Amino acid sequence: EAQVTQNPRYLITVTGKKLTVTCSQNMNHEYMSWYRQDPGLGLRQIYYSMNVEVTDKGDVPEGYKVSRKEKRNFPLILESPSPNQTSLYFCASSLSDTPNTGELFFGEGSRLTVL
Amino acid sequence: GQNIDQPTEMTATEGAIVQINCTYQTSGFNGLFWYQQHAGEAPTFLSYNVLDGLEEKGRFSSFLSRSKGYSYLLLKELQMKDSASYLCAVVDSNYQLIWGAGTKLIIKP
Numbered sequence: 683e684a685q686v687t688q689n690p691r692y693l694i695t696v697t698g699k700k701l702t703v704t705c706s707q708n709m710n711h712e713y714m715s716w717y718r719q720d721p722g723l724g725l726r727q728i729y730y731s732m733n734v735e736v737t738d739k740g741d742v743p744e745g746y747k748v749s750r751k752e753k754r755n756f757p758l759i760l761e762s763p764s765p766n767q768t769s770l771y772f773c774a775s776s777l778s779d780t781p782n783t784g785e786l787f788f789g790e791g792s793r794l795t796v797l
Numbered sequence: 798g799q800n801i802d803q804p805t806e807m808t809a810t811e812g813a814i815v816q817i818n819c820t821y822q823t824s825g826f827n828g829l830f831w832y833q834q835h836a837g838e839a840p841t842f843l844s845y846n847v848l849d850g851l852e853e854k855g856r857f858s859s860f861l862s863r864s865k866g867y868s869y870l871l872l873k874e875l876q877m878k879d880s881a882s883y884l885c886a887v888v889d890s891n892y893q894l895i896w897g898a899g900t901k902l903i904i905k906p
Contacts, residue, residue: 724801724896725840725884772839781892783828788839 684709688773688789695763696797703758703792705773711787713776714756715740716748718769719791725772731756732781763796770794799823801897803885808903809875817870817883817900825890831859831870832884834899840884843870872902880904 686707695701707714715730717740727740731750745767747759756775760767771792778784802820809815821829828847832840846852846861846868858871870883882899889895 722898724886724898726896727894782888782894783845783892785842785845786830786832786840788841790839791837 684787686773686775686787686789688771688792690792691790692793694795694797697764698762701760701763701794703760703771703773703794705756705758705789706754707756707773707775707787708754709775709777709787710753711775711777712753712779713781713784714750715774715776715786716746716756716758717772717774718742719772720769728758728771730781732779760794763794765796768794768796799887799889799895801885801887801895803883803897803900805898806901806903808905809872811875811877811904811906813875814871814873815875815902817872817885817902819868819870819885819897821866821868821885821887821895821897823866823887823889823895826863827888827890827892829859829861829868829888830884830886830894831868832886833881834884835881843883875904877904877906 716728717725729748731737773789774786776784800822831843834840844859851860856873861868884899885897
């Protein structure tokens with residue numbers, strides 16, 4: 683089954699404790715992206731990647747890191763989480779080689795709470 | 798700045814028709830998406846419009862007017878399972894995706 687898989691789905695952590703949210707897709711998509719979703723706001727892009735070893739900042743990259751060592755994986759790293767990073771995070775991928783002109787396939791989301 | 802406007806919330810009756818509007822001001826235009834998002838779940842793709850006009854897909858249709866910076870999503874024969882948020886997103890001239898905050902649609906029996 684074609685899918686984007688994120689882990690963990692739910693996480694409660696404390697300020698400053700490094701964490702990684704994994705994302706994996708099995709559709710051989712070139713494009714992958716991370717978003718955060720907060721109440722009353724549209725999805726905001728954190729980072730995206732057009733291909734292996736190619737990553738770019740989105741609208742809200744501060745406090746986050748990513749890597750794209752393999753085509754299928756695109757982990758999101760919070761080196762020193764803070765309470766303002768409490769949010770619902772989505773990983774997405776797309777087949778299109780022109781950014782954002784093809785359907786995005788989203789993971790199920792990771793709800794992160796930073797205390 | 799770039800802006801996408803959608804109503805925050807709408808209510809409709811099962812079996813009826815509802816139109817969800819989206820207006821946008823962006824630097825350039827390379828397409829407009831509609832996604833459906835049930836509470837606590839991931840967004841799922843509904844439609845993509847790049848040319849003016851109406852595109853129909855079953856009970857759902859999407860309309861685009863580029864000159865007016867306007868789109869709507871039309872849902873017919875509403876079912877309870879259509880209760881969800883509907884997200885409008887525009888691709889700007891730099892191929893960045895600008896998202897609206899979404900419209901929460903409540904369906905009543």
